[in-house]
Amino acid sequence: MTSPNILENVTFDSDGFLEDYLDWTPDIAEGIAAEEGIVLTDRHYIVINYARKIFAETGDAPTMRGITKNTDVSTKELYALFPKGPAKKAARIAGLKKPTGCI
Amino acid sequence: MKNIVILGAGTGGTMVANKLAHDLSPNEWKITIVDKDPRHFYQPGFLFIPFGIYTANDVIKPKKNFLPSTVNYVIGEIEIIEPAQTQVTLTDGSVLPYDYLVIATGTRLAPEEIEGMMGDGWYKNIFDFYTLEGATLLAKHLDKWQGGRLVVNVAEMPIKCPVAPLEFLFLADWYFTEKGMRDKVELIYATPLPGAFTKPVSTAVLQSTLDDKDIRVETEFDIMEVDNETQVIRSYDEREVAYDLLVTIPTNMGAKAIINSGLGNELGFVPTDPRTLQSKHHENIFVIGDAANVPTSKAGSVVHFELETVIENIKNHMAGLPLEPTFDGHANCFIESGHGKAYLIDFNYETQPLMGHYPIPRVGPFTLLEETRANHLGKLGFKWAYWNMMLKARPMLVSNQMSMAGKVPVSEN
Ligand SMILES: Cc1cc2nc3c(=O)[nH]c(=O)nc-3n(C[C@H](O)[C@H](O)[C@H](O)COP(=O)(O)OP(=O)(O)OC[C@H]3O[C@@H](n4cnc5c(N)ncnc54)[C@H](O)[C@@H]3O)c2cc1C
Numbered sequence: 001m002t003s004p005n006i007l008e009n010v011t012f013d014s015d016g017f018l019e020d021y022l023d024w025t026p027d028i029a030e031g032i033a034a035e036e037g038i039v040l041t042d043r044h045y046i047v048i049n050y051a052r053k054i055f056a057e058t059g060d061a062p063t064m065r066g067i068t069k070n071t072d073v074s075t076k077e078l079y080a081l082f083p084k085g086p087a088k089k090a091a092r093i094a095g096l097k098k099p100t101g102c103i
Numbered sequence: 104m105k106n107i108v109i110l111g112a113g114t115g116g117t118m119v120a121n122k123l124a125h126d127l128s129p130n131e132w133k134i135t136i137v138d139k140d141p142r143h144f145y146q147p148g149f150l151f152i153p154f155g156i157y158t159a160n161d162v163i164k165p166k167k168n169f170l171p172s173t174v175n176y177v178i179g180e181i182e183i184i185e186p187a188q189t190q191v192t193l194t195d196g197s198v199l200p201y202d203y204l205v206i207a208t209g210t211r212l213a214p215e216e217i218e219g220m221m222g223d224g225w226y227k228n229i230f231d232f233y234t235l236e237g238a239t240l241l242a243k244h245l246d247k248w249q250g251g252r253l254v255v256n257v258a259e260m261p262i263k264c265p266v267a268p269l270e271f272l273f274l275a276d277w278y279f280t281e282k283g284m285r286d287k288v289e290l291i292y293a294t295p296l297p298g299a300f301t302k303p304v305s306t307a308v309l310q311s312t313l314d315d316k317d318i319r320v321e322t323e324f325d326i327m328e329v330d331n332e333t334q335v336i337r338s339y340d341e342r343e344v345a346y347d348l349l350v351t352i353p354t355n356m357g358a359k360a361i362i363n364s365g366l367g368n369e370l371g372f373v374p375t376d377p378r379t380l381q382s383k384h385h386e387n388i389f390v391i392g393d394a395a396n397v398p399t400s401k402a403g404s405v406v407h408f409e410l411e412t413v414i415e416n417i418k419n420h421m422a423g424l425p426l427e428p429t430f431d432g433h434a435n436c437f438i439e440s441g442h443g444k445a446y447l448i449d450f451n452y453e454t455q456p457l458m459g460h461y462p463i464p465r466v467g468p469f470t471l472l473e474e475t476r477a478n479h480l481g482k483l484g485f486k487w488a489y490w491n492m493m494l495k496a497r498p499m500l501v502s503n504q505m506s507m508a509g510k511v512p513v514s515e516n
Contacts, residue, residue, distance in 0.1 A: 064325075065259075065369045076327070079339040085297075085323060100398055 007031045015098045021055060024095030032093045044081050046071050051094040061091035061099040104133050108191055108201040110181055112138035115392030115406040116207035117169050121496040122414045124171040135199055139180040141166055144235060145489055147403060150267055152238035153245055154278045159235060169494045184364040186385045202387065203417055206373055208361060209393040210263050210401065214353035217258050219329035229329065229349040232271060250287030251347030256336055257294045258326050259354045263393050263401035265301055268292065268352050269309060270439040276316040277441030293321040293336065293344050304455045305448050308472055312440060357394055372396035377452065378428030380413050389413050399432035399452060407493055408433040437482035445478035
């Protein structure tokens, strides 16, 4: 397991999301996941990789619907992987900004 | 002769048709507008129908009354848009070629998106009020209802008029109080949001109103299914909320034709530049109103504020000029809070809802973020302004861009 100290080398915004998504590494993902009480598996990485790809293209993290429509992860599984607010939690672990969400 | 085709003759399409008919030369441009339904609905009025305050008569007028006679008005259903061919095909097979296209197809309610929503209880003890049919049937049901647990649930964000579910609860509290049966009714609001509303400042104000009215809020509730048998709604994280009467705001999606044409995002809303309101993918397509994916509220007031940007940028594009990034996300909504009072909130892409007076700084007559009788009258007056001023794209007292004069930003905490 990665030591949480790895998170001390990068900066987070006031919402606890990584300041620069290019600072992200899989080790950092593990560190943030550990804070959230999550152990990352290949299934988590399907979501994380998709979220990073969308963020690079659009500047915004994907919605839950976006994730479930474009990966083989169902909403039910998404909740199991990232309990309590999957879109937000997945974005944080993927090193992205807090999703703009809805107005 | 060149063609401008407007898809949808609701709030936005009607305003665009009036403005373009006024601004463009009829010898140069043929303006066509298409809609599948000949009736224009004043949708904000749907909120008042369940409580017997309005009936269908208050909210329906013929669409053609609001369209200029110089515009070619086609009643028909859009089947597919083909940007590569610059043409739109209707379900009856007719083809409308365009030089410019304005998409104003709004949102569609999709209760079928949630498992069990349209089961045995649909329109028996499960209703929506975002359609005329749902609101009318709910009025009949409430009239005879003996009380119990009334749950209002927002299935998924974004929804148009995100304050309407709260207004429904405030009005329900008032309605049952007037009927002398408030003590027989439990009011519960189950929302996917982390608080009562989408913006932190208004959430704080509205939360205290909910507390005062004894309305319980279940936050971060992402509905997975409706169990018609046991009368509970269940969330993805396995929470259950029991209901006797379920009032749902179903998933709001873009038109099927948008999705079938590959022009929509995962919910069928069109990717649109938030400042210029041009489609992100096709330079001769502009988008107004609920159909766009721009990050502001889906509301009639927003459509009104977007109008000038859309019209000016169509004309700029025709003249080969750069587009102006003039839309700032401006939205304002009256929030009916029951007992003859209402709140008013005003915000844009950057600024949280503000305290102050509106539209004239320090004078009003409307007070922002405070519950007053004048705001309530403003809300009712909106119906008159909608039918008589807005749809015809007549100038109104309010400006498109949000003004900071006379307003005090409220701190977020
Ligand atoms: C209960 C409720 C309360 C509201 N309260 C308020 C309020 O207080 N204040 C406020 O500002 N806003 C309010 N709104 C929101 C407001 O009504 C909408 O945001 C506004 O009407 C959106 O305008 P639009 O032109 O984008 O879409 P619409 O006015 O919905 O028009 C879309 C049009 O497209 C047509 N269409 C769609 N698909 C097709 C197709 N395939 N073929 C042909 N035609 C098609 C439809 O028939 C419709 O006429 C409320 C809405 C509801 C439901």
